[in-house]
Amino acid sequence: MGPGALQKKLEEEVEAYKKIQKDISKTSGLRTQLDVQLNENKVVKEELDLINEENVVYKLIGPALIRQDLEEARQNVSKRVDYIQQEIKRHGNTIEKLEKEAEAKRENIAKHQQQLQQMMMKQAANT
Amino acid sequence: MAANKGAGPQVIDISKLNLEQLTTLKNQLDQELQFFSESLQQLKIAQLKFNESGECVEKLTPETKGKEILVPLTSCMYVPGTVANSEKLLIEVGTGYYIERDVPGAKDYFSRKIKFVTEQMEKIQKIASEKSKLREVVMDMMEMKLDQQLAVIQQQQAVAGKMGEGMVA
Numbered sequence: 001m002g003p004g005a006l007q008k009k010l011e012e013e014v015e016a017y018k019k020i021q022k023d024i025s026k027t028s029g030l031r032t033q034l035d036v037q038l039n040e041n042k043v044v045k046e047e048l049d050l051i052n053e054e055n056v057v058y059k060l061i062g063p064a065l066i067r068q069d070l071e072e073a074r075q076n077v078s079k080r081v082d083y084i085q086q087e088i089k090r091h092g093n094t095i096e097k098l099e100k101e102a103e104a105k106r107e108n109i110a111k112h113q114q115q116l117q118q119m120m121m122k123q124a125a126n127t
Numbered sequence: 128m129a130a131n132k133g134a135g136p137q138v139i140d141i142s143k144l145n146l147e148q149l150t151t152l153k154n155q156l157d158q159e160l161q162f163f164s165e166s167l168q169q170l171k172i173a174q175l176k177f178n179e180s181g182e183c184v185e186k187l188t189p190e191t192k193g194k195e196i197l198v199p200l201t202s203c204m205y206v207p208g209t210v211a212n213s214e215k216l217l218i219e220v221g222t223g224y225y226i227e228r229d230v231p232g233a234k235d236y237f238s239r240k241i242k243f244v245t246e247q248m249e250k251i252q253k254i255a256s257e258k259s260k261l262r263e264v265v266m267d268m269m270e271m272k273l274d275q276q277l278a279v280i281q282q283q284q285a286v287a288g289k290m291g292e293g294m295v296a
Contacts, residue, residue, distance in 0.1 A: 040221045047220040047236075051228070060223040073224065080222070 003119045010112040017105040024098045031091040038084045045077045141268050146276070149269045156262040163255040167248060174244045181237035187213050187230055 048057070048070065057073045058065040068076075141149065191213040197205035216233045217225050228236065 044221045044224050051226060056227040058225040065225060
């Protein structure tokens with residue numbers, strides 16, 4: 001492989017690396033959002049656990065408040081908490097995977113850079 | 128090792144880091160500190176809101192019933208109305224859920240919320256002051272390293288200068 005081809009390959013690798021980094025920041029942003037949602041739902045669950053059947057619960061659906069059964073509301077919020085926790089786990093795994101990929105790409109880039117430098121030095125020595 | 132918290136789980140001796148690593152660490156700490164101050168501000172707003180609502184509940188007594196109030200339609204437009212029910216309050220607890228509570232229940236809710244927010248603020252303040260202490264240490268270390276590097280460069284220049292003189296002579 002000549003220096004031109006190697007240079008091209010290096011650029012491609014850097015591009016791919018940048019893309020992975022972008023994906024990582026996107027996914028971690030999503031995860032932060034999920035964390036916020038999880039906290040909010042947990043707070044709601046605590047409140048619902050504190051009250052009894054005498055307290056009426058409503059849920060805002062679109063522009064209207066709909067009366068909810070307390071037990072049903074508790075179950076719904078619990079389900080939501082479970083779902084969000086699963087999602088957080090899933091995003092965590094994705095981030096881990098992407099970070100491994102990024103690490104591999106970084107090594108690859110370093111390798112290519114070294115090769116390119118050696119090639120340049122050889123050329124300089126020859127001329 | 129509280130001072131090393133920001134640098135990861137393992138203990139890192141910052142005197143062993145080079146200038147570039149120290150700069151990265153400082154930038155990271157700056158970012159974290161900014162995040163903390165933003166969070167504190169948001170918590171302060173939340174605290175104020177809960178406080179305001181709590182005070183409003185305090186003003187609600189059984190005598191309030193039937194009294195005239197101005198109902199805000201927008202933030203600057205009101206219509207007159209009468210309080211039909213001063214015992215039941217609808218409180219938003221998050222994610223679209225509203226709970227109907229009586230006056231003591233609402234008071235309890237807001238005082239609990241204020242307590243919670245205040246606790247969170249205290250926690251963040253503690254972490255933030257630790258971080259800013261760590262940042263000071265990193266800054267000191269950076270200055271030290273910079274002085275060292277400058278000294279080395281000056282020395283090299285002095286040596287080079289002497290060698291140059293020798294050549295001329």
